[in-house]
Structure formats: structure tokens, C-alpha cells
Amino acid sequence: MSSNENGFQKFRNEDIVGFTCRTLSSMGSEIRRVFLLGQKLREENPNIDLVDLSLGNPDLEPPDEVRAELVRLAQENVAGAHRYMDNAGYPDVREFLSRRLELSEGVPLTRDSVFLTCGAAGALQVLLRTLLDPGDEVILLAPFFSEYRPYVTNMGAVPVIVGSDENHFPDLNQLKQALSPRTRVLIINSPNNPSGALYPESLICEIAKLLKSFREETGRVVHMVSDEPYARLLFNPSELVSVLKIYEAAWLVRSHSKDLGLAGERIGYLAWGPALARPETLNALRNSARALGFVNAPALMQRLLPRVFDASVDVLQYKKRVDAFVDILQTGGLECTRPRASFFVFPRSPMPDDNSFTEQLVEAGVLAVPGSSFGKPGYFRCSLTQPLERIIEGAHRIVRFARSKSLK
Numbered sequence: 001m002s003s004n005e006n007g008f009q010k011f012r013n014e015d016i017v018g019f020t021c022r023t024l025s026s027m028g029s030e031i032r033r034v035f036l037l038g039q040k041l042r043e044e045n046p047n048i049d050l051v052d053l054s055l056g057n058p059d060l061e062p063p064d065e066v067r068a069e070l071v072r073l074a075q076e077n078v079a080g081a082h083r084y085m086d087n088a089g090y091p092d093v094r095e096f097l098s099r100r101l102e103l104s105e106g107v108p109l110t111r112d113s114v115f116l117t118c119g120a121a122g123a124l125q126v127l128l129r130t131l132l133d134p135g136d137e138v139i140l141l142a143p144f145f146s147e148y149r150p151y152v153t154n155m156g157a158v159p160v161i162v163g164s165d166e167n168h169f170p171d172l173n174q175l176k177q178a179l180s181p182r183t184r185v186l187i188i189n190s191p192n193n194p195s196g197a198l199y200p201e202s203l204i205c206e207i208a209k210l211l212k213s214f215r216e217e218t219g220r221v222v223h224m225v226s227d228e229p230y231a232r233l234l235f236n237p238s239e240l241v242s243v244l245k246i247y248e249a250a251w252l253v254r255s256h257s258k259d260l261g262l263a264g265e266r267i268g269y270l271a272w273g274p275a276l277a278r279p280e281t282l283n284a285l286r287n288s289a290r291a292l293g294f295v296n297a298p299a300l301m302q303r304l305l306p307r308v309f310d311a312s313v314d315v316l317q318y319k320k321r322v323d324a325f326v327d328i329l330q331t332g333g334l335e336c337t338r339p340r341a342s343f344f345v346f347p348r349s350p351m352p353d354d355n356s357f358t359e360q361l362v363e364a365g366v367l368a369v370p371g372s373s374f375g376k377p378g379y380f381r382c383s384l385t386q387p388l389e390r391i392i393e394g395a396h397r398i399v400r401f402a403r404s405k406s407l408k
């Protein structure tokens with residue numbers, strides 16, 4: 001123990017934070033490095049003009065009707081409206097969601113195949129806690145949401161990473177090789193963070209076929225966890241693919257953090273098809289929510305959902321930003337696929353070392369995240385959660401920087 005200037009004693013980090021948590025904290029350190037660099041520059045020069053494309057915090061505010069319903073709900077004087085309820089969520093809200101999901105996903109559902117959660121992250125925690133045992137393997141398709149690594153490791157399970165092509169679609173040969181007697185879960189995320197890629201139906205069918213033949217050969221069920229917080233930010237909504245229809249052991253993870261601009265309010269859900277629909281399934285999920293201490297999704301947000309289910313932030317605004325940004329980068333000679341949803345763009349790094357590129361880019365006034373954080377080095381992620389003029393400015397700075405280094 002050491003003392004600080006006030007004479008209070010201070011414990012060491014390792015006296016407070018366990019080894020496992022220290023290991024989890026070190027995951028995603030690339031994102032933190034960029035963040036810290038930006039912070040340092042801002043401290044040195046508070047007037048510095050940085051275009052911050054690093055954080056994926058959606059900036060479009062909830063639609064007016066969402067705010068109006070929230071006010072109405074808060075004013076309703078219903079007995080018990082703020083109490084605990086079934087960990088799975090209010091039955092009428094689950095019933096509502098099951099009816100709507102039956103229509104959109106094309107499989108029969110009941111209220112007992114829907115579980116309300118604290119966002120998509122809460123849904124993933126509850127589900128992974130339910131499916132995984134220590135030592136199980138979870139396949140992640142790069143590029144993947146950087147939080148998957150700590151989520152999986154936190155369950156004592158092991159992430160196994162499968163690479164992708166230049167469209168950010170998974171390499172199916174690698175996937176086949178990655179399946180092992182310990183594989184328990186495959187996480188897919190389409191529309192994808194960080195790439196904005198949308199897996200075509202044929203690709204999901206191919207993946208499902210691989211998993212089905214693996215089950216026939218080994219008797220082992222591999223669960224497909226389809227993490228879809230961007231499903232309703234598709235630029236062409238008719239492109240949405242139903243994983244529940246394609247694969248029997250599939251789980252749908254959705255949230256309204258992005259499409260209703262409610263990330264801080266924590267509302268999402270899990271849904272699953274008839275093959276997984278057993279009373280034990282629902283009870284196991286209830287127990288996982290209990291063990292993890294989430295207990296249930298926020299009551300007010302649950303009651304809000306049926307009232308505003310068809311509302312959405314203006315997806316066109318995200319599309320305009322994505323198109324403008326990609327146009328400038330491509331015209332400037334940078335390689336970049338055109339996202340089909342949401343607000344992330346994942347260009348190829350003009351330098352082979354994406355960590356070094358994003359560090360140098362900070363000096364050019366842009367914060368972006370290296371692709372290594374998402375399991376795909378050689379790329380960088382830009383989150384277009386800033387007004388259009390800032391996005392355009394950021395894109396020009398990136399192109400100028402690449403040119404100044406004669407990188408393009």
C-alpha cells in the first residue's frame with residue numbers, strides 16, 4: 001500500500017481488480033489507445049478541431065412519438081407498473097412481440113419464445129450464460145463487434161476467429177475447419193458492426209448447411225446466435241433475412257438502441273423458433289437473468305415498445321452520411337465497401353499497420369478505430385455519428401492525410 005498526498009492509503013490495482021477482470025479490460029485496448037490519444041491532444045489544446053469517428057454512440061434522437069409516449073406512460077397511474085415482473089418480461093409485451101415477429105420472421109412464435117432484455121448486450125449475456133460451459137468454443141466471424149471477445153471469455157468459453165473476404169463475408173472453408181467437438185455457438189452479426197456488410201440469404205443458408213452437416217456427423221448442436229441491433233437500420237428494409245426460418249437452432253437478438261435512439265435506456269429481446277421452444281428454455285433464461293443480476297428489462301421501456309414499435313429514427317440521414325463519406329474516400333483512392341445499413345464504414349487502411357495508421361490519423365484531426373480491434377487488421381472503422389458536415393470534413397481529412405503520406 002502507498003499513500004497519496006492527503007495521507008490516505010491506497011491499495012494497488014491488483015489488490016482491487018481480479019486477474020480475470022484485468023484480462024477482460026485489456027481486450028479492446030486498441031480502441032482505448034485512440035481515445036486516450038484524442039484526450040491528450042484535447043488537454044494540450046482545448047480548441048483542437050478533431051473529427052471524432054471513434055465511438056459508436058448513435059446521435060439521432062428518439063422520434064417525437066417515442067418521447068410523447070414516454071411522457072404519457074410516466075403519467076399513467078397504474079398499480080404495480082414499476083414493480084418486479086416475470087424475469088422474461090410482461091406477458092402482453094411478449095405476446096405483442098411474438099405476433100409481430102411471426103410476421104417479419106416467418107416462423108410460428110408464442111409469448112414463451114420471446115424474452116425481454118437490457119438491450120442486445122443484455123440478451124447476449126443471458127443467452128451465452130444459458131448455452132455455454134467453461135471450455136466451450138464460440139466462433140466469431142471477423143470483423144466482429146469487439147465486445148464479443150470479453151462476453152465469451154467472461155463465460156469461461158474460448159473465442160475461435162474465422163476470417164473473411166474483401167466484402168467482409170466469412171470464409172466458409174475456414175469456418176468448416178474451425179468447427180470442433182467443443183464448438184457450441186456461432187455468432188453472426190448482419191448488418192455488421194464494424195463493416196456495415198449485410199450477409200445475403202444464400203450465405204446464411206450455406207452457413208446453416210455447414211452446421212447441419214456437422215450435427216449429422218458429430219451429433220453436436222451448434223447454436224447460431226444472430227445479433228441484429230441494426231436490423232431496422234437497413235437502407236433497403238426488404239433485404240432483411242430471417243435466420244429463424246433458415247436454421248432451427250437459431251436465436252434472434254434485437255434491440256432498440258439504434259433504431260429508436262434509446263441506447264441508454266437498455267431495451268432489447270431474444271426470440272427463438274419452435275425447435276428450441278421448451279418450457280426449460282424459458283426457465284433457463286430466467287435463471288441466467290437472475291444469476292447475472294439483470295433480473296428483468298426496464299419496466300417502462302417494455303411498456304413503451306408495443307406503443308412505438310413502428311417508429312424509427314430517420315434512417316435516410318445515416319444513409320446520406322454513409323454515401324457521402326464512401327464517395328469521398330473512393331474518389332480519393334481509398335478502398336472501401338459500401339455499407340447496406342447503419343452508420344459504420346470500414347475502409348482498408350492505406351498503411352499495412354492499421355494501429356499505426358489510426359494513431360497518425362489523430363494528428364491529421366480524425367479519430368477512428370483500427371480494424372485489429374474487430375479481428376480484422378488492415379482496416380479501420382469510422383462511426384458516422386456526427387452531423388453530415390463533420391462527416392464530410394472527416395472524409396476529406398482522411399484522403400488528404402493518405403495523399404500527404406503518398407499512401408495513395
Ligand SMILES: Cc1ncc(COP(=O)(O)O)c(C=O)c1O
Nearest residue numbers: 119120121122145193229255257
Ligand atoms: C453488434 C452489436 N451487438 C450488440 C451491441 C449492443 O447493443 P445494445 O446497446 O442494444 O446492448 C452493439 C452496440 O454497439 C453492437 O454493435
